[in-house]
Structures are given as C-alpha cells and as structure tokens.
Amino acid sequence: MMLWFACTTLTILAAGYTLMPLFREPRHYLAVDLLAETELDRLSDRKAVIYRSLRDLEFEHGMGRLSETDFKRLEAEYKNEAASILQKLDQLDASEKLDEKIEKDIASRKSKLYTSDSKPAQESLRCPSCGAEVIPGKKFCADCGRQI
Numbered sequence: 001m002m003l004w005f006a007c008t009t010l011t012i013l014a015a016g017y018t019l020m021p022l023f024r025e026p027r028h029y030l031a032v033d034l035l036a037e038t039e040l041d042r043l044s045d046r047k048a049v050i051y052r053s054l055r056d057l058e059f060e061h062g063m064g065r066l067s068e069t070d071f072k073r074l075e076a077e078y079k080n081e082a083a084s085i086l087q088k089l090d091q092l093d094a095s096e097k098l099d100e101k102i103e104k105d106i107a108s109r110k111s112k113l114y115t116s117d118s119k120p121a122q123e124s125l126r127c128p129s130c131g132a133e134v135i136p137g138k139k140f141c142a143d144c145g146r147q148i
C-alpha cells in the first residue's frame with residue numbers, strides 16, 4: 001500500500017515535471033509580449049503628450065505669454081525628448097521585425113523539413129518492357145521476366 005502510494009506520487013511528480021515547461025513557456029512569451037506592448041504604449045502616449053506640449057508652447061509663444069528664451073529652451077527640451085522616444089520606438093519596432101524575421105526563418109525551415117519528410121522515399125521502379133512495378137533489389141521483372 002505504501003509502495004503503491006510512493007509509485008503513484010512519483011508518477012504524478014514525473015508527469016508534472018515533464019508537462020511543466022508546456023504550461024510555463026506560453027505564459028513566458030505572453031509576458032514578454034505584454035511588456036513590449038506596454039512599453040510601446042507608454043512611449044506612444046509620451047510622444048503624443050510631447051507633441052501636444054509643443055503645440056501649446058507654440059501657441060503660448062504666439063500669444064506673447066512666453067519669452068523667446070523660455071520658448072527656445074522648452075522647445076529644445078521637448079524636441080530632445082521626442083527624438084529619444086522616436087529612437088526607442090524605432091528600436092522596439094526593429095526588435096519586433098527581427099522577431100518576425102526569426103519566426104519566418106523557423107517556419108520556412110520547418111516547412112522544408114516537412115516537405116523532405118513527406119516526399120516519397122524512392123520513386124518505384126518500373127519494368128522498361130511491360131511497365132509493371134519492380135520490387136527494388138530484384139534483377140528480373142516478376143511479370144515478364146525481363147532483366148532490369
């Protein structure tokens with residue numbers, strides 16, 4: 001009874017250990033995707049805020065509420081931040097494209113693997129005289145006796 005219990009427990013543990021990566025992997029990829037998405041969202045939001053601030057800044061400046069020096073300084077600050085955000089967005093975009101490229105590469109390798117797998121092992125031999133199928137390795141046709 002004790003042994004049976006131990007065996008069952010071991011089997012369950014072994015099964016759990018074997019199956020664990022199957023459950024863990026998709027969640028891991030999901031987390032990475034979510035992280036990338038929120039980072040992209042965050043940067044896009046920040047970019048929108050900066051562009052709006054720049055418009056406000058120009059408006060304020062046009063209304064004469066901002067001195068030339070303040071306007072130039074703030075404009076430079078916003079534009080610097082916008083540039084760094086655009087750069088980060090580019091990097092995110094590039095890494096996404098790289099992922100796509102890798103996935104496509106893997107897919108094409110897989111499809112090549114499958115096509116070579118599904119290809120018939122050998123074209124069946126046919127007798128040149130009667131056209132009957134010849135068993136590979138045989139020297140004579142089983143139908144008409146012609147030498148192959």
Ligand SMILES: [Zn+2]
Nearest residue numbers: 127130141144
């Ligand atoms: Zn034949």
